[in-house]
Amino acid sequence: MDQGDPAVQQLSKQVGEIREDLDRVLAAFPDDDPDGHRRYHDDLKQAAADRRRFYQELALHVAKASTWVALCGVAVTLWNQLLSNLRG
Numbered sequence: 001m002d003q004g005d006p007a008v009q010q011l012s013k014q015v016g017e018i019r020e021d022l023d024r025v026l027a028a029f030p031d032d033d034p035d036g037h038r039r040y041h042d043d044l045k046q047a048a049a050d051r052r053r054f055y056q057e058l059a060l061h062v063a064k065a066s067t068w069v070a071l072c073g074v075a076v077t078l079w080n081q082l083l084s085n086l087r088g
Helices: 007-027 034-087
Strands: none
Touching: none
């Protein structure tokens, strides 16, 4: 291709503008590191998922423990009622 060709010059100018735009986009990331920025967001998403899982497991544990406490309370009440009936 002839460098004097207006189409080549226009294309070269557009490629230069695109490159400048890309450089500005890349410069917007901390340390010019878009991959590091993506990893940071991946870490945030993982931390949120871990926190969600922790609270779900905590809620399940509390529900199980509460159920056992309620069952034990009912059992003690029934046992005391039985002893009371037997004693007259």
